[in-house]
Amino acid sequence: MSAGDSATVTLTLDEVRDLTIRCFLANGCDAANAEAVADVIHNAERDGAKSHGLFRVPGYVKSLKSGKANGHAVPVLEDLAPAVLRVAGDGGFAPLAQQLGREPLIERARSQGVAALAITNVHHFQALWYEVEPLAEAGLCAFAFTAAFPYVVHPGGRTPIYGTNPMSFGWPRPGKPPMVFDQASSALARGEIMIAARDGHDVPPGTGIDRDGNETTDPKAILDGGAQLPFGGYKGASIALMVELLAGALIGDKFSFEAFESDPKDGGPPNGGEFMLAIDPGRLGDTNGWAAHAELLFERILAEAGTRLPAGRRHANRAKTATEGAAIPAALHAEIVGLCG
Amino acid sequence: MSAGDSATVTLTLDEVRDLTIRCFLANGCDAANAEAVADVIHNAERDGAKSHGLFRVPGYVKSLKSGKANGHAVPVLEDLAPAVLRVAGDGGFAPLAQQLGREPLIERARSQGVAALAITNVHHFQALWYEVEPLAEAGLCAFAFTAAFPYVVHPGGRTPIYGTNPMSFGWPRPGKPPMVFDQASSALARGEIMIAARDGHDVPPGTGIDRDGNETTDPKAILDGGAQLPFGGYKGASIALMVELLAGALIGDKFSFEAFESDPKDGGPPNGGEFMLAIDPGRLGDTNGWAAHAELLFERILAEAGTRLPAGRRHANRAKTATEGAAIPAALHAEIVGLCG
Numbered sequence: 169m170s171a172g173d174s175a176t177v178t179l180t181l182d183e184v185r186d187l188t189i190r191c192f193l194a195n196g197c198d199a200a201n202a203e204a205v206a207d208v209i210h211n212a213e214r215d216g217a218k219s220h221g222l223f224r225v226p227g228y229v230k231s232l233k234s235g236k237a238n239g240h241a242v243p244v245l246e247d248l249a250p251a252v253l254r255v256a257g258d259g260g261f262a263p264l265a266q267q268l269g270r271e272p273l274i275e276r277a278r279s280q281g282v283a284a285l286a287i288t289n290v291h292h293f294q295a296l297w298y299e300v301e302p303l304a305e306a307g308l309c310a311f312a313f314t315a316a317f318p319y320v321v322h323p324g325g326r327t328p329i330y331g332t333n334p335m336s337f338g339w340p341r342p343g344k345p346p347m348v349f350d351q352a353s354s355a356l357a358r359g360e361i362m363i364a365a366r367d368g369h370d371v372p373p374g375t376g377i378d379r380d381g382n383e384t385t386d387p388k389a390i391l392d393g394g395a396q397l398p399f400g401g402y403k404g405a406s407i408a409l410m411v412e413l414l415a416g417a418l419i420g421d422k423f424s425f426e427a428f429e430s431d432p433k434d435g436g437p438p439n440g441g442e443f444m445l446a447i448d449p450g451r452l453g454d455t456n457g458w459a460a461h462a463e464l465l466f467e468r469i470l471a472e473a474g475t476r477l478p479a480g481r482r483h484a485n486r487a488k489t490a491t492e493g494a495a496i497p498a499a500l501h502a503e504i505v506g507l508c509g
Numbered sequence: 510m511s512a513g514d515s516a517t518v519t520l521t522l523d524e525v526r527d528l529t530i531r532c533f534l535a536n537g538c539d540a541a542n543a544e545a546v547a548d549v550i551h552n553a554e555r556d557g558a559k560s561h562g563l564f565r566v567p568g569y570v571k572s573l574k575s576g577k578a579n580g581h582a583v584p585v586l587e588d589l590a591p592a593v594l595r596v597a598g599d600g601g602f603a604p605l606a607q608q609l610g611r612e613p614l615i616e617r618a619r620s621q622g623v624a625a626l627a628i629t630n631v632h633h634f635q636a637l638w639y640e641v642e643p644l645a646e647a648g649l650c651a652f653a654f655t656a657a658f659p660y661v662v663h664p665g666g667r668t669p670i671y672g673t674n675p676m677s678f679g680w681p682r683p684g685k686p687p688m689v690f691d692q693a694s695s696a697l698a699r700g701e702i703m704i705a706a707r708d709g710h711d712v713p714p715g716t717g718i719d720r721d722g723n724e725t726t727d728p729k730a731i732l733d734g735g736a737q738l739p740f741g742g743y744k745g746a747s748i749a750l751m752v753e754l755l756a757g758a759l760i761g762d763k764f765s766f767e768a769f770e771s772d773p774k775d776g777g778p779p780n781g782g783e784f785m786l787a788i789d790p791g792r793l794g795d796t797n798g799w800a801a802h803a804e805l806l807f808e809r810i811l812a813e814a815g816t817r818l819p820a821g822r823r824h825a826n827r828a829k830t831a832t833e834g835a836a837i838p839a840a841l842h843a844e845i846v847g848l849c850g
Binding site: 448 | 668
């Protein structure tokens with residue numbers, strides 16, 4: 169750890185991991201659960217994905233203190249069909265359940281061509297790229313979907329029904345970091361609206377509506393009885409609806425509104441499920457050519473000035489934090505150290 | 510057939526089918542190919558989905574006359590992996606290949622839990638709901654993806670790379686028509702821009718850019734050296750990119766830009782592939798409850814005035830056209846009758 173300017177503290181990535189593990193062990197997690205969550209936090213800080221880094225630790229701790237999340241969860245892998253696996257999450261945080269399902273999903277996708285993994289009864293802060301990337305690094309094309317709490321309206325409605333419902337997609341690029349996108353189906357991330365409200369800034373048109381159903385750029389009006397809008401109008405709402413069905417009804421877990429209604433409102437992540445799909449491009453017919461073929465598309469995209477591929481920014485940050493470490497707001501650092509006490 | 514007002518002709522749905530078959534037989538299709546395409550045209554007119562109805566017949570005929578499309582195509586079903594099937598389309602129109610793959614995909618999804626179908630070397634006008642709906646009616650959750658010609662830019666770019674790249678998703682509702690959405694990843698359908706240009710109307714902001722890369726609401730500037738924009742900014746572009754990879758590199762078929770570069774510019778549909786996924790909700794763990802659970806979400810959405818589910822309008826039109834028939838522009842009807850000569 170080294171002192172940054174007055175407002176930040178710089179940690180090495182090992183220090184990020186160690187601090188997280190220490191904090192979770194001090195708040196009722198066993199080592200397996202603490203280490204699994206610390207891996208997400210570590211990778212998020214490594215990639216500059218701050219909204220899923222140490223920023224989330226206090227929220228996780230709240231859900232341990234309330235008893236909502238099980239810090240001693242023992243996830244169980246189940247075989248539901250030749251191409252379907254499930255990990256029953258035992259009420260823990262998502263990462264340990266994801267780790268348990270990862271290798272079996274990879275093996276099943278390779279043997280069957282395509283395979284699905286349902287993860288149920290976990291608490292999820294929604295860094296889906298974290299889960300899709302290892303599958304793509306293993307040479308698979310992969311999807312992940314998860315619901316949240318109800319923040320987003322259906323077109324024509326005023327009542328929040330959908331979560332910010334991210335979907336993530338990964339494409340393997342042998343010899344390079346995979347192409348991965350991970351995007352909410354809301355127009356803006358909820359955290360950005362909260363920051364705008366705190367700082368007194370407007371949000372872009374199309375972000376949300378007030379309690380009377382009128383579009384507004386006032387973040388406080390969106391948060392105070394209003395609602396968020398899906399990205400791209402009804403088309404983004406269709407994606408949000410699809411995510412609810414995949415991560416809810418399909419796998420027998422909670423919709424966003426059900427997660428909220430059963431939540432103790434402890435400030436921690438919702439209880440719910442996640443749906444993943446993995447496909448082996450080597451089993452889809454273009455046995456040898458698929459990877460080089462995809463590069464033709466990426467080259468065409470990147471040939472134009474001003475373009476970049478999804479995940480490019482995260483991969484660039486990764487090179488930087490490996491040597492420079494991660495800058496953490498001093499107040500957040502002090503809060504987490506305090507939670508270790 | 511009955512006379513409508515001066516500008517339209519009303520056909521019964523049987524007359525729609527018969528006219529289409531007659532036209533395709535007169536232009537070099539065998540009966541199997543003609544009947545398969547006529548089934549799409551029939552269903553589109555039945556559902557009021559005019560942009561995929563008789564409107565498309567002259568375009569199909571152009572691709573037969575140019576020799577691009579094979580009117581005597583004999584698609585072949587192949588078994589690539591336990592959960593992966595392929596239909597090699599033999600250069601024909603997509604519907605016959607889709608029909609060949611449909612029942613095997615349904616059986617494979619039921620036996621494996623999830624299954625994929627690659628359809629290659631077909632010519633596709635992109636009514637994906639037509640293909641997803643029968644899977645959902647068979648009790649499966651289903652996806653379809655297909656590319657097109659390059660019309661849409663990547664964020665930051667000026668050169669069209671992506672097709673309008675639709676994706677479709679279907680959810681089974683036992684005892685009711687399924688929930689199906691089918692949406693382009695462009696902000697606006699290309700046909701709507703062409704109609705606005707013809708009629709001298711502006712298009713909404715966010716639809717496209719002119720040849721200098723500036724956003725414009727002038728449809729002619731978009732069509733004349735400009736490009737379309739994805740829906741919802743970079744998030745819609747991510748969907749477009751995903752569709753290119755699934756319908757292109759994954760299954761060993763053409764990207765949108767490749768389809769364009771090899772096209773004879775005959776005005777017919779592009780040559781390319783399609784990727785489909787089908788999932789049996791009965792194999793995902795919530796064996797009995799999934800259908801009723803999903804209805805709780807639909808009820809919550811429809812409880813608000815002014816909301817509707819995707820496909821609701823098509824299903825409402827269906828009830829109407831069964832008794833009233835389909836109104837066709839008289840000029841289009843005359844053109845198709847002329848093509849039968």
